[in-house]
Amino acid sequence: MNLxxxxxxxxxxxxxxxxxxxxxxxxxxxxxxEFEGSHTLVCFPLTRISKLKxxxxxxxxxxxxxxxxxxxxxxxxxxxxxxxxxxxxxxMQVFESIYADPSYGITSPTGKEIMVEYSSxxxxxxxxxxxxxxxxxxxxxxxxxxxxxxTVHKVQIINDRGIHICKSMAAWKLFGNGETPESSGxxxxxxxxxxxxxxxxxxxxxxxxxxxxGVSKEEAEKQAPIMKLAVQMLQQWEQKDTETLKLWSTMxxxxxxxxxxxxxxxxxxxxxxxxxxxxxxLGKDEVLRGVEQGVFFKKEDGSVWVDxxxxxxxxxVLLRSDGTSVYMxxxxxxxxxxxxxxxxxxxxxxxxxxxxxxxxxxLFLILGKLGYEWAKKCxxxxxxxxxxxxxxxxxxxGTVVDADDLMDEMVEEAEKQTRELGKIEDSTEQxxxxxxxxIGLGALKFFLLKVDPKKRMLFDxxxxxxxxxxxxxxxxxxxxxxxxxxxxxxxxxxxPDVASLKNVTSLEPAEREVIFKINxxxxxxxxxxxxxxxxxxxxxxxxxxxxxxxxYQAIPIxxxxxxxxxxxxxxxxxxxxxTIKKAMRLLGIQVPEKM
RNA sequence: GGUCUCAUAGCUCAAUUGGAUAGAGCAGCUGCCUUCUAAGCAGCAGGUUGCUGGUUCGACUCCAGCUGGGAUCACCA
Numbered sequence: 001m002n003l004x005x006x007x008x009x010x011x012x013x014x015x016x017x018x019x020x021x022x023x024x025x026x027x028x029x030x031x032x033x034e035f036e037g038s039h040t041l042v043c044f045p046l047t048r049i050s051k052l053k054x055x056x057x058x059x060x061x062x063x064x065x066x067x068x069x070x071x072x073x074x075x076x077x078x079x080x081x082x083x084x085x086x087x088x089x090x091x092m093q094v095f096e097s098i099y100a101d102p103s104y105g106i107t108s109p110t111g112k113e114i115m116v117e118y119s120s121x122x123x124x125x126x127x128x129x130x131x132x133x134x135x136x137x138x139x140x141x142x143x144x145x146x147x148x149x150x151t152v153h154k155v156q157i158i159n160d161r162g163i164h165i166c167k168s169m170a171a172w173k174l175f176g177n178g179e180t181p182e183s184s185g186x187x188x189x190x191x192x193x194x195x196x197x198x199x200x201x202x203x204x205x206x207x208x209x210x211x212x213x214g215v216s217k218e219e220a221e222k223q224a225p226i227m228k229l230a231v232q233m234l235q236q237w238e239q240k241d242t243e244t245l246k247l248w249s250t251m252x253x254x255x256x257x258x259x260x261x262x263x264x265x266x267x268x269x270x271x272x273x274x275x276x277x278x279x280x281x282l283g284k285d286e287v288l289r290g291v292e293q294g295v296f297f298k299k300e301d302g303s304v305w306v307d308x309x310x311x312x313x314x315x316x317v318l319l320r321s322d323g324t325s326v327y328m329x330x331x332x333x334x335x336x337x338x339x340x341x342x343x344x345x346x347x348x349x350x351x352x353x354x355x356x357x358x359x360x361x362x363l364f365l366i367l368g369k370l371g372y373e374w375a376k377k378c379x380x381x382x383x384x385x386x387x388x389x390x391x392x393x394x395x396x397x398g399t400v401v402d403a404d405d406l407m408d409e410m411v412e413e414a415e416k417q418t419r420e421l422g423k424i425e426d427s428t429e430q431x432x433x434x435x436x437x438x439i440g441l442g443a444l445k446f447f448l449l450k451v452d453p454k455k456r457m458l459f460d461x462x463x464x465x466x467x468x469x470x471x472x473x474x475x476x477x478x479x480x481x482x483x484x485x486x487x488x489x490x491x492x493x494x495x496p497d498v499a500s501l502k503n504v505t506s507l508e509p510a511e512r513e514v515i516f517k518i519n520x521x522x523x524x525x526x527x528x529x530x531x532x533x534x535x536x537x538x539x540x541x542x543x544x545x546x547x548x549x550x551x552y553q554a555i556p557i558x559x560x561x562x563x564x565x566x567x568x569x570x571x572x573x574x575x576x577x578x579t580i581k582k583a584m585r586l587l588g589i590q591v592p593e594k595m
Numbered sequence: 596g597g598u599c600u601c602a603u604a605g606c607u608c609a610a611u612u613g614g615a616u617a618g619a620g621c622a623g624c625u626g627c628c629u630u631c632u633a634a635g636c637a638g639c640a641g642g643u644u645g646c647u648g649g650u651u652c653g654a655c656u657c658c659a660g661c662u663g664g665g666a667u668c669a670c671c672a
Contacts, residue, residue, distance in 0.1 A: 027613095027614075028611095029611060029614075030611070031615095032615060032616085034615090034616080035615085040614095040615085042614055042615090044614075044652060044653070045614095047652085054652080078615070079615065080614085080615085080652080080653090081614080081615060122672080159672070162671090162672065163671085163672085164672075276672095301670090303670060305670095312598080313598085313668085314597095314668070317669080317670050318670095319670085320670040321670060322670080324670085326669095326670070326671080326672085327671075327672050330672095353666095354599095354600080354665095354666065354667095355665095355666055355667070356666095356667090357599070357600090357666075357667075358598085358599080358666090358667050358668065359667090359672095361599095384600095384601085384665090384666095385665080385666085387665095392665095417634070418634090421632095421633095421634070423632065423634090439634090447607095450608075450609090451607090451608065451609095452608090452609090454600090454601095455601075455608090456600095456601075456665070456666095457607085457608085458606090458607065458608095460606085460607075463606080463607065463621065463622095464607090466620085466621070467634055468620085468621085468634055468635090469619085469620040469621060469634090470607090470608075470609095470619060470620040470621080471620080471634085473634055474620090474634065474635085476634085477632080477634045477635075478634095478635085480632075480634095481631085481632055481634095481635080482631095484631065484632060485631050485632095487631095488631060489631090520611095523611090524611095527611085535608095535609090539608095539609070539619095542619085542620095543619090546619085549635060549636070550636070550637095552631080552635080552636085553627095553635070553636040553637080554636085556630065556631070557631060558630090558631055559630080559631090573631095594632085595632085595634075
């Protein structure tokens with residue numbers, strides 16, 4: 001049984017015995033470093049029950065625990081805080097149970113299913129820094145839920161339809177001269193992105209020219225020939241014009257090939273892809289059904305609305321007067337379709353930036369009004385924007401940080417530092433490149449995941465590329481370091497086993513700290529899932545690595561004369577490395593054997 | 596303007612969800628490689644938690660107001 005749970009139980013027992021009353025909630029927290037002990041009971045809330053001063057309450061409980069618990073060796077009371085010292089034999093038991101359990105931290109299947117949506121880019125531009133945060137977050141949240149025994153379906157919706165892709169198509173048709181990814185050597189998404197920029201450039205020039213001829217701004221924006229072409233192509237697309245459809249699917253195909261290689265490098269994956277072009281009509285029936293049921297209403301011009309003023313929001317349009325769908329309509333259809341495809345899922349997690357908070361509030365309310373119980377189990381994993389030192393990323397100002405370029409830079413920097421440190425002399429060129437890839441991506445992922453998803457964050461390229469300190473590579477390094485010890489132990493034929501652990505009766509403070517951290521793993525995992533926050537896992541991995549390094553620096557392992565203790569330290573290092581690896585895996589970060 | 600949200604060391608982030616003297620990293624300064632990997636460890640310095648009130652044994656955390664950022668409120672996606 002988990003130590004914290006055990007401790008809570010005996011404290012509850014103490015309170016019941018001493019004060020003749022039961023308590024549900026106990027405030028148990030880690031002890032501050034300046035006091036002796038590992039667990040601290042906050043006594044203030046208990047004074048109502050004990051009818052004693054906080055100090056006296058702590059003293060009474062402390063004495064009881066030392067005498068009856070078999071867990072607590074001694075204690076001290078500072079103000080209203082009862083600091084408990086857990087006996088080393090108990091710490092050893094905790095360690096032993098983790099060590100002996102090969103599936104520690106892996107929960108058996110719960111039978112619960114959820115869906116996680118992430119990425120969901122438009123198909124007119126390459127992926128950028130914002131998508132990286134999105135992808136790493138969504139992927140990691142999915143992995144965290146999997147680790148807790150849930151079945152998770154990773155999906156995305158691809159916005160392959162609409163005026164944005166038609167803009168790229170229009171520009172390509174006018175200026176492309178048949179250019180392809182093959183002919184240009186450009187990645188497909190980059191090529192299509194290039195024509196999107198080309199569209200914008202020409203569109204602006206045409207607008208300006210028209211305005212100089214005396215046309216009003218609004219009129220110019222409509223009349224610009226290139227825009228007229230894009231709009232015309234959208235209409236032709238909707239009329240299923242063969243030639244337009246062909247170009248559309250060709251260019252989208254280029255984009256998907258480009259995205260695929262980027263996703264592969266990022267290490268993210270999807271079980272199923274939803275395409276807007278195939279789902280955009282599905283919401284319409286549901287909306288019309290809603291009109292019949294009276295949850296929506298129709299205006300005189302034929303447009304359909306939902307009234308959310310009772311929920312503190314306003315009225316939203318669901319179908320245009322010409323009967324066509326809006327974005328919201330599509331999302332209604334897609335959500336319902338997903339629950340049909342995966343009938344066992346309890347809910348959905350939408351990994352989408354916080355600028356769409358209002359949209360999802362409305363979406364979930366509407367799904368609830370349509371009578372879908374699962375609407376309550378839908379969650380918008382809303383994350384903050386990634387800012388640059390210069391402010392927001394603006395495509396028109398060319399300040400967008402491209403995902404592929406950024407990964408290249410990070411890996412390049414990792415390789416540079418790896419070679420400078422010169423620890424890899426016996427490695428092949430290929431091994432150095434693989435290692436650099438692992439470190440560069442580890443740095444990037446950790447950087448984006450260590451921050452609370454809800455908060456907007458700053459990406460300063462010069463600082464973000466750091467590989468020391470509170471970073472992924474620091475943790476990767478700690479893992480590699482431990483592996484080096486394990487290799488040495490193996491070569492010395494030191495084989496740790498459960499039996500020899502029984503002969504270890506005392507622990508060094510640094511060892512206790514590491515066991516304490518490792519013991520927190522499952523609690524942290526649950527917290528991360530509850531909060532939809534990989535940052536909890538990231539910071540746990542960092543703290544564990546930090547604690548281990550302190551142990552590593554303080555205690556030379558192989559100098560130990562006591563053979564049982566030596567074996568324990570090898571076992572202990574093994575568990576630390578495994579836990580680091582497991583935690584990092586949930587972030588999508590690999591750890592090396594050597595670095 | 597309405598609604599939502601954020602503000603913590605010079606910079607980037609934490610703070611066990613109301614608990615002790617608010618912690619890390621980077622940047623700066625000082626030590627530690629003849630011993631298991633110095634991408635490390637130890638230490639110094641750095642704070643009126645945006646401001647003003649309130650709630651209570653206790654507030655970075657909750658409430659109100661103010662200041663300053665950001666988002667959102669389209670028959671756009």
